[in-house]
Amino acid sequence: MLIDGKTIAAEILEEVRQSVVVLGRSPRMSAIACAPNFETRKYLEMKRKRAEAIGITIEIIELSEDVTLEAAIARVTEAAVLSDGVVVQLPFPTHIDREALLRAVPVNKDPDGFQYGETVGACFSPVIGAIDEISKRHELSWQKKHVVILGEGILVGKPAAVYARENGADVTVLTRETYDSARLQLADIIVSGIGHPHFIKPKYVKAGVVIFDAGTSEDGGVLVGDVDPSVAEKATLFTPVPGGIGPITIAYLLRNLVTLATAK
Numbered sequence: 083m084l085i086d087g088k089t090i091a092a093e094i095l096e097e098v099r100q101s102v103v104v105l106g107r108s109p110r111m112s113a114i115a116c117a118p119n120f121e122t123r124k125y126l127e128m129k130r131k132r133a134e135a136i137g138i139t140i141e142i143i144e145l146s147e148d149v150t151l152e153a154a155i156a157r158v159t160e161a162a163v164l165s166d167g168v169v170v171q172l173p174f175p176t177h178i179d180r181e182a183l184l185r186a187v188p189v190n191k192d193p194d195g196f197q198y199g200e201t202v203g204a205c206f207s208p209v210i211g212a213i214d215e216i217s218k219r220h221e222l223s224w225q226k227k228h229v230v231i232l233g234e235g236i237l238v239g240k241p242a243a244v245y246a247r248e249n250g251a252d253v254t255v256l257t258r259e260t261y262d263s264a265r266l267q268l269a270d271i272i273v274s275g276i277g278h279p280h281f282i283k284p285k286y287v288k289a290g291v292v293i294f295d296a297g298t299s300e301d302g303g304v305l306v307g308d309v310d311p312s313v314a315e316k317a318t319l320f321t322p323v324p325g326g327i328g329p330i331t332i333a334y335l336l337r338n339l340v341t342l343a344t345a346k
Contacts, residue, residue, distance in 0.1 A: 084314060085216055085321045087329040094215070094333035099136035101340045109343040110139045111193065112161035115171040116154070116178070117147035126171060132332055138339065141165070151178050155186040166343035167193040169335070172237075184236075190345070193338035196236065199244030205341065209296050210241045211334035212327045213273065220319055222271075222292060224249035230269035231255045232282075232308065238275025238296045246273070274308040282309040284316055292319045296327050 102109060111133065113126055130140045143161065145154060154174070161168045168187045174180055184196045195207035206214060217224070229251040233239035239255060246253045254265055263286050266272065271292040274282060279301040287293070297308030307323025314320040321327045 083220075083317075083319055085319060085326050087212070087321065087326045090212075090215060090219070091329035091333040094330065094337055095132065095136055098138075098333070098337050098340050101337075101344070102137040105340065105344055108137050108139045109166045109339050110141065110164070111167045111169060111339050112141050112143055112165040113169045113171050114143045114145065114154070114157055114161060116145045116149060116174045118144060118171065122171060122173075129332055129335075133336055136336065138336055147175055149175075149178070151182060154178060154183055158183065158186045162188050162191045165191065166346065167191050167339040169194050170196075181236075190342060193335050193342060195241070195338065198241050205338040206245075206334070207237070207241045208331035208334040208338070209238050209275070209327060210245050211338070212330035213242065213245065213294050213296075215330060215334065216294070216319070216321070216327075222319065224251040224271065227251045227270040228268055229253050229271045229273065230266055232261075232266075232272070232274040233257065233276040233297070235275060238273065242273040242275070242294075242296075246271070272309075276308050278308055279306045280308070280310040282313060284310065284313050287313055287316055289316050291317050293317045293321060294327065295321050295323050298323055298328070 115122060126142050133140045158168055168191050170184055189197050189201045189204050193205060195205035197204040198207050224246055229246040231239050231242050234255055234257055243253050243255055266286045267288055269291060273294045275296040277297045277299045279299050293309055295307040295309040298305060305324050
C-alpha cells in the first residue's frame with residue numbers, strides 16, 4: 083500500500099488549526115538559517131505559508147556566513163525567549179559545531195525534536211513523528227520485528243533507531259562501512275535516510291516488507307528517494323518520494339510547536 087502523505091498532512095494541519103483556535107493566540111516560531119541558498123529559502127517560505135494558513139507565525143532569522151558559534155548560540159537563546167519554538171534550519175557552515183548549536187535550543191522550545199532519545203520530554207523529530215503517525219494509522223506493531231535502518235544521521239537514522247528500540251524491535255543499523263545486503267533482505271521494516279537515489283531494489287527486500295523512505299536526493303533534476311519505486315509491489319506499506327513522509331514532516335513540526343505553546 084502506498085502511503086498518501088499529503089492527505090495525512092492535511093488532516094494533521096486541520097487538527098493543528100483547531101488547536102490554535104483553542105489556544106486563543108498565534109503561536110510563534112523562529113527559524114534560524116545561515117546564508118540560506120535558493121532551495122533553503124524556498125523551503126522556509128513553504129513552511130511559513132503552511133504555518134500562516136493555520137494561524138501560526140514564523141519569523142525567519144538569517145545569519146551571515148561568517149557568523150561565529152558564540153553569536154549563533156546567542157541568537158538561538160534570544161529567539162527562545164521570544165518564541166514558542168526555535169528551529170535551526172540546516173545546513174550551517176562547516177566551521178559551526180552543529181551539535182553544540184542544536185543543543186542550545188531548550189528542550190521545551192525544540193519542535194524539531196533534536197534531543198529526542200537523549201532528553202526526557204523531548205518531542206518526536208518530525209520524521210519520527212511521521213513514522214509514528216503512519217504506524218498508528220495502519221496498526222503497525224514494531225514489537226519483536228527485525229528493523230533495518232540505513233544511515234545513522236541525526237535527522238533520520240539515529241532517532242529512528244531510538245524509536246524502533248523503544249517500541250520493542252530488534253534493530254540493525256547499516257552504514258556505508260557495515261552495509262550487508264543479506265541483512266537488508268531479512269528486514270520486516272526498513273527505514274532509510276541515506277540520500278542515495280533508488281539504492282534499495284526489489285531483490286534486496288522480502289515480500290511483505292514495510293518501507294519508510296526518508297531519504298531524498300536529485301536524480302536528473304527529479305526528486306527521488308532511497309528506494310526504487312518498484313519495491314512498492316513487494317511492500318505492505320510503502321512511503322513514496324515525493325509525497326510520503328515529506329509532507330507529513332512540516333505538519334508534524336507545526337503540531338509539535340502548538341504542543342509546546344500549549345504546555346507553557
